[in-house]
Each structure stands twice: as C-alpha cells, then as structure tokens.
Amino acid sequence: MNNQHVFITGGAGFIGCNSADHFLRRGQPVTIYDNLTRRGGRSNLAWLHEQHGGDHLRVIEADIRDYDQLAGAVAAADPAVVIHLAGQVAVTQSVIDPREDFEINALGTFNVLEAVRAHAPGAAVLYASTNKVYGGMEEVGIVQDGRRYAYADFAHGIPESYPLDFHSPYGCSKGAGDQYTRDYARIYGLRTLALRQSCIYGPRQFGVEDQGWVAHFVIATVMGRPIAIYGDGMQVRDVLHIDDLVAAYQAGIDRIDELRGEVLNLGGGPDNTLAIWSEFGPLLEELAGRPIAVNYGPWRPGDQRVFVSDVRRAAERLGWRPTVSPRDGIRRLYDWVAGNPELFGG
Numbered sequence: 001m002n003n004q005h006v007f008i009t010g011g012a013g014f015i016g017c018n019s020a021d022h023f024l025r026r027g028q029p030v031t032i033y034d035n036l037t038r039r040g041g042r043s044n045l046a047w048l049h050e051q052h053g054g055d056h057l058r059v060i061e062a063d064i065r066d067y068d069q070l071a072g073a074v075a076a077a078d079p080a081v082v083i084h085l086a087g088q089v090a091v092t093q094s095v096i097d098p099r100e101d102f103e104i105n106a107l108g109t110f111n112v113l114e115a116v117r118a119h120a121p122g123a124a125v126l127y128a129s130t131n132k133v134y135g136g137m138e139e140v141g142i143v144q145d146g147r148r149y150a151y152a153d154f155a156h157g158i159p160e161s162y163p164l165d166f167h168s169p170y171g172c173s174k175g176a177g178d179q180y181t182r183d184y185a186r187i188y189g190l191r192t193l194a195l196r197q198s199c200i201y202g203p204r205q206f207g208v209e210d211q212g213w214v215a216h217f218v219i220a221t222v223m224g225r226p227i228a229i230y231g232d233g234m235q236v237r238d239v240l241h242i243d244d245l246v247a248a249y250q251a252g253i254d255r256i257d258e259l260r261g262e263v264l265n266l267g268g269g270p271d272n273t274l275a276i277w278s279e280f281g282p283l284l285e286e287l288a289g290r291p292i293a294v295n296y297g298p299w300r301p302g303d304q305r306v307f308v309s310d311v312r313r314a315a316e317r318l319g320w321r322p323t324v325s326p327r328d329g330i331r332r333l334y335d336w337v338a339g340n341p342e343l344f345g346g
Contacts, residue, residue, distance in 0.1 A: 039206045
C-alpha cells in the first residue's frame with residue numbers, strides 16, 4: 001500500500017479522472033475537489049467508484065474560487081501530491097466572460113498555491129499549464145508540406161525558451177498561473193512543476209467544438225453529428241494520449257526535488273502530429289467505414305497554422321517519451337465512444 005495522499009483539483013474531468021484511476025491503482029488515497037459543472041464529470045466519478053469503490057476515494061464538490069473551503073480541504077487531506085487541473089478551458093469562453101475566466105484560472109491557481117503553502121508545504125504540486133502561453137506566434141515562419149503545414153524552422157517544435165505572449169484572456173489567466181507556480185518555488189520553496197500541455201486526448205474525454213477537438217471529432221463521427229472545420233484543415237497539432245500524460249505526471253512526482261520550479265512542455269512532439277482534417281479525416285473515415293461530410297468555415301482569429309511542442313527537455317528531465325501513436329490512441333478513443341453512446345446522448 002502506497003500511503004501518499006493525492007489531492008486533485010478538477011479530478012472529475014477527463015485528465016483528472018484518468019489521473020485518479022492511475023493513483024488508485026497504485027493503492028494511493030485520492031481526494032477529488034471539483035465543482036462538477038463540466039459535462040461528463042458525474043459519469044467519470046461513477047466510473048471511478050465502479051473501478052475502485054469508495055475506500056480510498058473521497059470527492060468534495062466545491063469550487064477553487066472559495067479559498068476557505070479549499071484551504072480546509074487541503075488541510076484535512078494533508079496531501080503528499082497536489083495536481084491542479086481545475087480550470088476554465090476554452091479561449092472562446094474567456095473572450096465572452098473574461099472575469100469568470102480570471103477568477104477560475106488566475107485567482108483559483110493562486111488559491112491552490114496559497115492553500116498548499118499554508119497547509120501542505122511539502123507536497124509535490126503539478127500545474128496543468130498550456131501551450132497557449134506562447135501566444136499567436138505570428139512571426140514564426142510556416143510552409144506548406146503537401147496536405148499539411150509545417151514550421152520553416154523549429155524542426156523539433158517550440159521550446160520552453162520561446163518568449164511568452166499571453167494572447168486572449170485565457171492565455172493571460174493560464175499564463176498567470178504558470179508564472180505564479182514557478183515563482184512559488186523560488187520565493188516560498190514549494191515543490192512545484194508547471195507543465196505546458198498540448199492537445200491531450202483519450203477515453204473519458206467529452207470534447208466540444210472549442211475544447212478537446214480530437215474527442216469532439218470522434219464523438220461527432222460516431223453519433224452522426226455535423227463537423228465544422230475552420231480554415232482549410234491542414235493546420236497541424238501535436239497530440240498526446242492520456243496514458244502518456246499520466247506517465248509524465250508520475251515521473252514529475254518521482255523527480256520533484258530535482259525539478260522544483262521548472263517548466264516543461266508536454267505534448268506529442270514532432271513524432272506525434274496530425275493535420276486536423278486532411279490527415280485526421282481519412283483516419284476517422286477508416287475507423288467509421290464510411291465517408292464523413294464536413295462543413296468548412298472561415299479561419300478563426302488567432303488560429304495557428306502549426307503548433308508542435310519541443311518535448312526534448314521533458315524527455316531529458318523526466319526520463320519520459322510518448323509511447324502511444326496517434327493512430328493507436330485515436331482507435332482506442334473511437335472504440336470507447338462507440339462502446340458508450342449513452343454518455344453522448346445516443
């Protein structure tokens with residue numbers, strides 16, 4: 001039995017429930033702190049209880065914006081590990097309601113760090129940051145390579161040393177959390193690690209059009225719903241399967257003393273990329289066994305032609321590399337969606 005208690009904010013979400021499943025399988029007690037407003041959260045919790053029962057799993061339905069409640073929960077749990085995943089996740093929603101975005105992502109992250117500083121200062125703290133902290137990157141050269149775009153330079157992807165440029169309220173709020181997480185290691189000695197995540201996908205993801213696009217396309221295909229492609233579909237992203245992400249989390253926890261205060265990119269890197277429709281579309285048609293009709297719309301403001309993470313530093317510092325190919329990972333996701341249509345209104 002591993003008695004290291006793990007406290008996961010946003011633990012009922014896609015990444016959170018898969019992380020909780022990993023730690024529960026290791027015999028570690030887990031506390032999930034989640035306001036349960038995201039679609040799929042309650043079914044994810046039901047799945048965790050089916051898999052593990054309730055002996056080592058505690059769920060607190062609460063909001064990270066409520067510091068007193070959060071601090072009390074952290075104090076009661078006395079965790080060895082805190083994984084901060086709770087957040088407002090969509091750029092589009094941040095533009096519609098920037099105050100809510102700020103309060104959840106910036107203030108909420110500040111609350112988590114303060115709660116740890118006050119009540120669990122020895123805990124390993126992992127923060128789920130985002131590649132959006134690098135901004136629009138309009139100055140980066142892009143070339144067309146067949147049916148996809150590619151960087152003219154940056155053959156290994158965008159490194160952590162690339163200048164930060166917080167476009168959108170979402171970029172600002174997540175970027176604030178990213179920098180607070182880093183600075184709390186420097187100023188207060190917390191054992192923090194900020195992870196700038198790219199496109200994460202896998203089972204138990206309830207993707208929608210403006211967040212979780214891999215799962216959104218798979219769900220729409222299985223359920224026979226329309227798919228809209230903004231731009232020409234040759235935009236390229238690096239994708240990372242949830243199993244590889246959780247493995248990186250575990251490596252970060254295991255090495256937290258040497259990683260304290262660092263920032264790492266976590267994505268599929270150049271070896272795990274997809275053009276969002278010119279390559280993903282044929283793969284989905286192969287899985288579905290039929291043609292898939294899509295509607296094309298204009299480019300959305302700030303939509304990058306390419307984003308690929310340079311993950312060489314993560315490989316070096318974590319002793320980690322992605323192992324699940326996009327083809328294999330998307331097949332697993334497709335099979336999960338097809339096997340659970342009732343979760344998607346089918």
